[in-house]
Amino acid sequence: MEHVIVHTDDNGMPTAVQARGRQWTVGAEPVRWFERVNWWETSRRMPRGHSRVDVEVLQLQVRLGSNSRSALTTMYLQRDGLGGGWRLRAAAAAAA
Numbered sequence: 001m002e003h004v005i006v007h008t009d010d011n012g013m014p015t016a017v018q019a020r021g022r023q024w025t026v027g028a029e030p031v032r033w034f035e036r037v038n039w040w041e042t043s044r045r046m047p048r049g050h051s052r053v054d055v056e057v058l059q060l061q062v063r064l065g066s067n068s069r070s071a072l073t074t075m076y077l078q079r080d081g082l083g084g085g086w087r088l089r090a091a092a093a094a095a096a
Helices: none
Strands: 002-008 014-019 022-026 031-036 054-064 073-079 086-093
Antiparallel strands (some): 002 014, 002 086, 014 022, 022 054, 054 073, 073 086
């Protein structure tokens, strides 16, 4: 998963994403949820200092740049547990 930069407003809501050298503007209300991390599939013990077992996920409807007529694309972002940033989990184009 590649790292992305998420820009937020004063309330912490995502407004834009920088990914793959491009700026994407959030065009709809973000959806946020938490998923259980299956740490036992990759390690015999939970990594030291990582008491978290959930990972934060964002589903964003974004459009390229500030063109309000461009098609929306769905991006799934996952919170990076170590640095606190975001990683692009997947992106799928969809008609607006």
